[in-house]
Amino acid sequence: MMNELSGYLKKPQLYAPSTGDFWNDIHISKGMLAAHLNPLEDAATRRHEFLDKSVEWISKITPPTQYKFLLDLGCGPGLYAQRFYNAGYSVTGVDFSKRSIEYAKEQSLLHDAAIEYFYQDYLTIDYTEQFDVITLIYCDYAVMPVSDRLHLVKKIYRALKKNGKFIVDVFTPIMRQKESRSWECCEAGGFWCEKPHICLESVYQYDDEDATELRQCVVLTDETISCYNVWDHFFTKEKLLSEIQGAGFFMFEIYGDVAGKEYSDTGETICGVFTK
Numbered sequence: 001m002m003n004e005l006s007g008y009l010k011k012p013q014l015y016a017p018s019t020g021d022f023w024n025d026i027h028i029s030k031g032m033l034a035a036h037l038n039p040l041e042d043a044a045t046r047r048h049e050f051l052d053k054s055v056e057w058i059s060k061i062t063p064p065t066q067y068k069f070l071l072d073l074g075c076g077p078g079l080y081a082q083r084f085y086n087a088g089y090s091v092t093g094v095d096f097s098k099r100s101i102e103y104a105k106e107q108s109l110l111h112d113a114a115i116e117y118f119y120q121d122y123l124t125i126d127y128t129e130q131f132d133v134i135t136l137i138y139c140d141y142a143v144m145p146v147s148d149r150l151h152l153v154k155k156i157y158r159a160l161k162k163n164g165k166f167i168v169d170v171f172t173p174i175m176r177q178k179e180s181r182s183w184e185c186c187e188a189g190g191f192w193c194e195k196p197h198i199c200l201e202s203v204y205q206y207d208d209e210d211a212t213e214l215r216q217c218v219v220l221t222d223e224t225i226s227c228y229n230v231w232d233h234f235f236t237k238e239k240l241l242s243e244i245q246g247a248g249f250f251m252f253e254i255y256g257d258v259a260g261k262e263y264s265d266t267g268e269t270i271c272g273v274f275t276k
Contacts, residue, residue, distance in 0.1 A: 004225050008218045011204050015145060015212075017110045029099040036077050036100065045079055046138060050259060053085040057260040058135070059206045061273065062089070062165050064088035067132035070157065073122045074140040078104030078115065085113045089133070092116045095127060123152055125158035136168045137258055139269065142233045146210050149243060157247040160276045166249065169258045169271040170235040176213060177203045192219045221237060237263070240272055249274040 035044035044137030045051070064070075069092050072081045077100040081112045087092045093099050093115060095229060101119040108115045122145075124134075134156050141149060154167050161259065184199045186192075192199055198219040205211075210233055219226045237254055245252065255271040 001225065005218075005220065008225065010198070012214070012216070013269045014206055014208060015091055015230055019226050020228070022228050022230075027194045029097055032097065033077060033085065033099055033103060036079065043158065045076060048079065051079055051083060053259040054137070054257075055080065055087055058084075058133070058167060058258070059087045061260070062133045062167075064259070067165065069131045069161075070133040071125075071127070071131040071209060072132065073125075073136045073156075074102065074138070075117070076100045078107055078117065080135065080137060081115050081117075082107060082113060085115050087133045088177065090114075092113065092131075092166070094117070094120050094122045096116045096121050118232060123148060123155075125155050125159065127155075129159070129161045130166050131159055132161055134164070134166050136166075139169055141168050142171075143231055144171045144233075145212075145231070146233075146243070150234055150246070153244055153247040155201065157249065160232070162276060164276045166244070166274040166276070167271070168240075168244070168274075169238060169269050170178060170230075171213075171269055172267060173234045173236065173269055174266070176211075176234050177215075179203050179205055192217055193221060195221045197221045207220070235270060237270055239276065240270055244274050251275040 003020040032044050039048035041047065054059045064087060070084050070091050072084065072093045073199060075081045076094045076097065078093055081091045081093040081104065091187045093104060098119050101117050104117045108117065144152070160166065181202045183201070186199060187196050189197070190199065191196055204214040204216065206214070213232045215232065216232045229268045241252060252275065253273045254263045255261055255273070256267045257269050258271045
């Protein structure tokens with residue numbers, strides 16, 4: 001085990017994979033769902049008060065009477081999707097967490113909401129001119145390498161009807177972290193593992209053209225070592241426009257967040273609304 005551990009104590013190669021399925025690990029996905037459902041914290045989902053403001057704003061700039069069909073990519077447990085449905089949209093949600101999708105489907109039945117949910121990697125969507133609005137919210141776009149981002153934007157463009165809107169938000173370089181290492185002993189278990197474990201957390205920065213950041217968590221129990229790599233990227237307005245307009249979008253509007261805040265070059269987030 002010491003030899004295996006030593007391999008995790010140095011900076012990994014760019015885009016080295018995790019050792020397990022982060023999104024569908026039985027224990028981790030349970031903690032992720034709880035974080036989504038916490039209304040008071042900006043964790044897996046933003047605070048629910050912000051969700052309400054966000055859906056209200058999106059409903060103003062893309063009123064469901066004109067933009068009826070909405071696709072929510074990375075929909076999680078359906079917190080945005082349910083609000084979109086209540087606002088008058090016909091909603092489809094896609095997410096790669098089986099637990100979140102199952103919860104979303106249960107809630108749609110409970111509330112008699114005709115929302116379609118699909119357990120799917122959104123990089124594999126294959127729609128053609130089917131939606132009036134597509135959302136990718138809470139900076140999910142930035143976790144992918146540039147090749148995947150460009151691939152997804154092309155699919156989103158094809159999935160939109162003419163004059164359809166793509167709404168996306170990203171973090172700015174202000175949110176980039178310094179390289180660091182820390183450790184924590186979790187005798188009663190924790191987010192990453194239900195068993196007693198030690199968690200070694202690191203932040204690494206890379207000098208590639210995409211200025212990639214890695215947040216790594218190595219989890220040690222008496223029996224196993226698991227490694228979870230979460231990759232991230234940060235955007236200026238110019239970088240975001242260059243990537244997304246390249247797919248063919250002819251018009252755009254830029255805001256400070258996905259609730260319509262005025263854009264500032266010192267803000268933590270950027271929201272882009274792109275028109276096909």
